[in-house]
Amino acid sequence: xxxxxxxxxxxxxxxxxxCERVRTEKSDILIILxxxxxxxxxxxxxxxxxxxxESLPITIFAIHGNHEMRPQTIPTYHEVxxxxxxxxxxxxxxxxxxxxxxxxxxxxxxxxxxxxxxxSVDKAFRLxxxxxxxxxxxxxxxxxxxxxxxxxxxxxSVDVVLTHTAPLKYExxxxxxxxxxxxxxxKSTEQWLDTIEERLDYKKWYCGHYHTIKKIERVExxxxxxxxxxxxxxxxxxWDEFGxxxxxxxxxxxxxxxxxxxxxxxxxxxxxxxMKDDDKKDMDTIGLLWPNL
Numbered sequence: 050x051x052x053x054x055x056x057x058x059x060x061x062x063x064x065x066x067x068c069e070r071v072r073t074e075k076s077d078i079l080i081i082l083x084x085x086x087x088x089x090x091x092x093x094x095x096x097x098x099x100x101x102x103e104s105l106p107i108t109i110f111a112i113h114g115n116h117e118m119r120p121q122t123i124p125t126y127h128e129v130x131x132x133x134x135x136x137x138x139x140x141x142x143x144x145x146x147x148x149x150x151x152x153x154x155x156x157x158x159x160x161x162x163x164x165x166x167x168x169s170v171d172k173a174f175r176l177x178x179x180x181x182x183x184x185x186x187x188x189x190x191x192x193x194x195x196x197x198x199x200x201x202x203x204x205x206s207v208d209v210v211l212t213h214t215a216p217l218k219y220e221x222x223x224x225x226x227x228x229x230x231x232x233x234x235x236k237s238t239e240q241w242l243d244t245i246e247e248r249l250d251y252k253k254w255y256c257g258h259y260h261t262i263k264k265i266e267r268v269e270x271x272x273x274x275x276x277x278x279x280x281x282x283x284x285x286x287x288w289d290e291f292g293x294x295x296x297x298x299x300x301x302x303x304x305x306x307x308x309x310x311x312x313x314x315x316x317x318x319x320x321x322x323x324m325k326d327d328d329k330k331d332m333d334t335i336g337l338l339w340p341n342l
Contacts, residue, residue: 108144160209214256
C-alpha cells in the first residue's frame with residue numbers, strides 16, 4: 050500500500066500512530082510532501098530522528114522542502130535507482146528515501162513527477178536566531194531546465210505531480226501568516242510552477258508547504274492528514290480487518306464523537322482522533338515526542 054501526507058517537521062507522532070492503526074509494513078510507502086524534518090539540524094539530533102523514523106514499519110519517500118538541507122549536499126547521501134527514477138539515500142537509513150527534483154517515478158503504477166523546494170517566509174527570523182536556512186531552498190535555474198527537459202522527453206504527460214509548494218494560481222491565501230508582507234515574498238517558484246501546470250497533462254497534483262488541508266480542482270494540499278495514493282489495489286482488505294470504513298461507506302464500526310458532538314468515522318479522511326494523555330505517554334517512551342522545527 051502507498052500513502053501520502055504533508056509536512057512533518059521532525060514530529061512523527063502522527064506517522065507512528067497511523068502505522069500502528071493501519072498495520073503497515075516495510076513494503077508499504079509513505080510519501081512526505083517536503084519538510085520531513087530529518088535534515089534540519091545536522092549531527093546527533095537529526096540522527097535520532099532518522100533512527101526513530103527508520104524503526105517504523107514503513108518506507109519513507111520524501112520530497113525536498115524549504116526547512117531542510119538538500120540531501121545531495123550532505124556527504125552521507127548517495128544516489129540509487131528506485132521505481133524507475135533516482136533517489137538519495139544513506140546506507141544507515143535504507144528506508145528513508147529522498148526524491149531527486151525532475152525525476153519520473155513509477156509509484157503504484159502511476160507515472161509520478163517530483164519537484165521540491167519553496168521560499169521561506171521565516172527566513173529573516175531563522176537567520177536572526179541562528180536557525181538553519183539554506184540559499185538553495187528553491188529550485189535553481191539548472192533544476193528548472195532539467196525539469197522541463199525531462200518533461201519534454203515524456204511529452205508533458207504524467208499521472209501524478211508531487212511538489213512542496215503549489216502553482217501560484219492555487220495559493221491558499223486564507224492561510225497566509227499575518228504580519229508577512231506578501232509583496233516581499235519571493236514567489237518565483239510558484240510562478241514557474243504555474244507555467245508547468247498550464248502545459249502539463251496530469252490527473253492529480255499533491256503539495257504541502259502551507260500547513261492546510263484543501264482541494265482545488267485536481268490540486269490537493271496536505272498537512273497532518275493521510276490519504277491513499279491514487280490507484281491503490283482495492284483488493285487489500287486490511288481496512289476491513291481493522292474496523293476502519295472504506296471511504297466512509299459505513300462498513301466500519303470504529304467511530305468517535307468530535308467536539309461538536311458528531312459521530313466521525315476513523316477512515317482515511319479522519320485517521321487520527323485527538324491524542325489523549327495516555328497516548329502521549331506511550332509515544333514519549335519510544336522517543337517520538339519531538340518539538341516542531
